[in-house]
Amino acid sequence: MKHLLLTAALLAGLTLSARAQTPATRNATAMHDREAFQKGAFQGATADQAQYHVIYQLDSDDSKLIQQTLRNIGNALEDSRLKGKLTVELIAFGGGTTLYRKDQPYEAQLTALKQKGVILAQCLNTLKEKKISKDELLPLISYVPSGNGELIIRQAQGWSLVHP
Template identity: 65%
Template sequence: MNAPLRFLAASALLLASLTTAQAQTPAAGKPAAEFTGAVADKAEYKVVYQLDSDDPKLIKQTLRNMKNALEDPRLKGKLQMELVAYGGGTDVFRQAQPYEADIKALQQQGVLLAQCLNTMKERKISKDELFPFISYVPTGNGELIIRQAQGWAIVHP
């Protein structure tokens, strides 16, 4: 590259860096705007949480994340939520596990609780082993595919 072109390229880089630095620096005497998160400007949000692990820490984390989302002031009254359990995640709905109070609390807030029937068939799990207040879907993956196509966000903690 000849000298004039190198000078132009260097000048362009310098100008770009100065413009970027200036855009990130508040004007003299004005405080920097504080970022407070995304603005929930839609009337409704839809999310499905998928749970496919029997790890108690992950199950508790998923339930806590769901509760936190329901309590987010930006989303209050705007959130439709579903929990889809399959594979090892079926433990969240087992009567022998300690999650009943948490999932009942979510259900009382309108959360759909869906168990994969395919997992139950493969693992020979009876509906009698699960809480009587949950719903069933043919396959967990099918539910996720359909929900995503319907515009639902999918969260896999």
């Protein structure tokens, strides 16, 4: 099942990426990046699309991984190539629900991310399975029926997935 979902996500991503750029545009961008690299002037991929979408997956309660995920999101939002072009969602499920608990130290960081437009989403399946009440979680988050469903839908819509 895991391989089937991965294959479907990859196919969906490849199909959507192919629609986002024509072969000629992809080739021109790749050639530009390659030439810049050869000249010692490469400064990262060229952000030539009007809009980018990314969903960050957090399914661990490890505090180092939580901090890394929050830092990764902040770094993406500050990337000068993506400024004004990036939509970000953070989906927490399983152990990642720890991030959104009121008794954890992440509220200020999450509030700052939400103010920057980051969608903060929590899986309802996890709450049901772990018998966690919404009252135990921060009021600034949104809820989705399932974390996996959110990932599948977003990837089919062309969103990139980051799983630190």
